Amino acid sequence: MNRRTALRLARIATAEARRATRGLRKPGFPRLYYLSYLIRDLDLYEVEARYGSLYRDERYQSRNCLADARVGNYRRDQVTDGGLFDNSKDDESHEYVDLPISNRSEPLKIGLWRLTDAKYREAEEAYMRKCAHELTYLDTSDHLGAWQKCPTIDDRGRIDLPPIDSDYWSAYVEKASAVMLEFPRVRNSHVELKVRHQTNLFVNSDGSIAIESHSFWQLEAYLWFLSKKGDAIPWMVSHFTPDPEQLPDLNSFRGEIRNAARLLEKIAAAPQIHSYSGPVLLEPVSAGLLIHEALGHRLEGNRLRATGEAKTFADSLGDRVLPDFLTLHDDPTQESWTDPDGQQHGLVGHYRFDDEGTPASDARLIEQGNLTGFLTGRVPVAKKHRSNGHSRSRRHERSMSRMGVTVLETSDGQDEKSMRQQLIDLVQQQGLPYGIRILNATGGETATDAYDFQAFLGEVNLASRVFPDGREELIRGVNFIGTPLNAIHGIIAAGDRPGLDNAWCGAESGFVPVSTISPSLLVRHLELQSKSDTPYSQYCYPMPGEKRS
Template sequence: MIFNLRSGLAAIGLTFLTQTLVAQDLLMTTLSKELQREFDQLKKADDRLYYMSYRVDDITTYSIRTSFGAITGIDSSRYRVFSPTVRLGSYKLDNTHNVGFGQFPGGIPAVDDAAIIRLAVWKNTDNAYKNAVQAYEQILTNKKVKVAEEDSAADFSPAPKVVYQDPPLRYAALRPDLDALGKNLAAYSAVLKSNPDLLTGIATIEFKIIRKYFTDTDGSSIIENSTSTWQSVYSSTKAPDGMELPLFQMYYAYEPSGLPSRDSVLKDIRTMSAKLTALRSAPVADPFVGPAILSGRASGVFFHEIFGHRLEGKRMKSDFDGHTFKNKIGTPVLPDFLSITLDPTIKQVGQNEVNGFYRYDDEGVAAQKVNVVEAGILRSFLMTRTPINGSSGSNGHARTAPGGIPESRQSNLIVKASATQTADALKELLRKEAKKQGHEYGYYFEDVQGGFTTVGRTTPNAFNVMPIEVYRVFVDGRPDQLVRGVDLIGTPLSMFRRIIAADNTLETFNGMCGSNSGWVPVSASSPAIFVDVIETQKKSKSNDRLPVLPRPDLDRSAHSSTSTSF
């Protein structure tokens, strides 16, 4: 036999690649067959069963961590999270009714062996069914002994059958150049080491590859691929009074190749380092009630926290939710120059890649653009397959972290203003309003690290946006003054009425949103907004002293030496 080594190796490589690609389809084939088998068996034993679905998140991650110029960790992992849904009863009333039961997440081995996969699916489904039975029986009991609920809508609704499959992932081609990424990260955190005021200097990256599988007893079969890259640079210092002062630089792209250039990031880090030094001696802001400007990034977080969460339809089914907007469809909720869209179908806003993109949600429904506010008028909510009074049918916003129960969640939030002003004109409005109210200054919120809100009835409905870069803008035209220790607080309905104007530049904040169904990727894009009255409070601070020992790399006495001759 004549054997050409090069062509033989190529054939072996092609065979291995073909086997790898076929193996990805094996999982869906196995899930679909096992779902039908178990549904048929359970249906015979319990005719209350009317719907089942399987969801698998097959996740591969690569991560690198550095500190002050040194690589402290390089990791990679591969795992699968299996989420079965079992519904007993009917669309009108089932085991998920206001309690969130009916799903029992587990794991599936990341192997290409149908027999092993079936065993894991069988065991997890059995647990999910038993859990669903207990929940359903408790719900039936509750119906007999508790008063009627405010929302009488059904627990579930039909959805169109969907068949969609992304091509198999080529993992070898997607594997990032860890050596090159590590060198960049080490250079980034080394810049922070050169500043003697800094206590931490960390640069990290995480590249995640996800292949999601969904199949249900209505015939839907969906395989969707996604990738995401988070690069973060974090540093902190401490003021003499003990206040901890962090700053972040966060970069998001679908793949590492989409991240900003090394020179661009280094420039950002040097600027961040200088700001941290300035923050140590910046004055502490006193509580304040008066006018302010929120930058596009800050206002994006503002709208996400205090507005977006109140549009999440499924939470309105609960009698414990505040129902801020539940009966407000068709009425003004924002100034008439503002409109808000939630759109998971887009991958970019302007030049920025956005984190809330997906094709199908976690209940197997196609992602949809939803115009929630048009010219200040509330038009819609973010809906799952769980209806609420006055709103029925999903618009593709059922989302969850791997293993969670899908809830109504935000995607890519976009705020648009029909009437805008320049950034300079907005600042002039701020100065005039501050003077009118008798203040020496107003506030400009440049950047935030995040925020949170409460939407229930048992606690006051309030919000807290956590700024990390805040300036006083003086009425008399003096240069803006950096301050520290500010939290932006308030109540939502009163705050919406205070928005007066917006500028003409859209900025994007990419992040992860945590709620009942875990952490999901989101983005918020907005112009800067001028608000005639905001309220701030002092940020909590530590009472711990600055480090007693000097940093070893800055301790000159430790590096002095004497020589001894023998």
């Protein structure tokens, strides 16, 4: 989408929002007091190859709209529980989220009209249900108001999306995937590139307009290794960036795949442990995952308005929640980060405006160990509430406060040798046979609702155990788990070389891109538990080109 087209579509959407606000007035029902459209225009490219041959090469366009229709007033409207659960695919409006990809005005107007009418009727029904619910149950946060009234904005930013050379990338993934032929124990594999060009057009009934474009490039090589004993070990070589210039060249990527395949052979030969309780040294990406799961999701402000949430830190403002040498903030305005070696990396969690049309800002969450704030959108979570521009969603889900560019900083960073020695010291003090070092963890999950146990899990890809005499050996078969307060209160040291993890994060409002920057962390006590593990039988006859052993 070019700038001229974006401006034209934004004008059409603005006119329809004003027309709807004037026209949607039904006697006996609360008025439509606010309406916004977030139109997402998507140019998607996906190419996949296996064992040196293309399997898929697709490019397609899509366009959808997140419509927010609110009835009542800024003090009280139909939204309950901070909007966390306004994400049903069974709603009538879900059928109308997709918009025409042509740029003709009449089809777009009709698409917006159909979506808006359904959203309005659903909002009125939700308002009546809320009134009925409150005949029995008390809304303890009603005094905070429903929606922050914000000044109008007008930011018609540039649309600057890098070109996609499909011929180059189809040849790239094809040649990269051929490396797998060198490793017959890798029984399944693929190399894939996904490109997502996204242009956001935000307008609302107050007269705001914001235009912003994003580009996401995700290059992955998936390897599924089957050992002779039947142990299946998956591995992913992944690069996720907003800038294709930061993706590796073909030779470098082929080298990464070869290194991963050789590493899988070592992991398969490593001893399997089933449980552990004791000190753990988490390298930067793994440490960032711990902070993201144990702390970050619990600082999402919308959760403070949900009756079913545990609200772990609701009463902790001003209290010590981390060691005094750690500071945590989330700044989506940060576009790039320079690592300790001087290399610059793009941040996929960067944006200028959130999905409620609020300018992004640096949310100061924890200062020198003390909790100072939450990630917030326009849903009030305290008196004199001000959004810090962190409300986002994936598609049809109501946007909620989410992490963007999460940065954990230390005022007392220690080098790798010191961190490792402190791990050994803890092992000796606790009389344990070894300590654990988490070298890589790529995903996790957590439960934040009051009904479930307050716990989190990190998917460990690569770990080792460190013995009191300094020896270190790889281990396999475990994930790290814990309860949030015990885990973060157990942090006793941080490293001096932070690392970056660009990834997708899932929550009630869908999957959104996030960036986490963190140093390594030493935790006094963390638990490991067995992965779900069912050994496989060997294939009935050899792969082509493989000799039967």
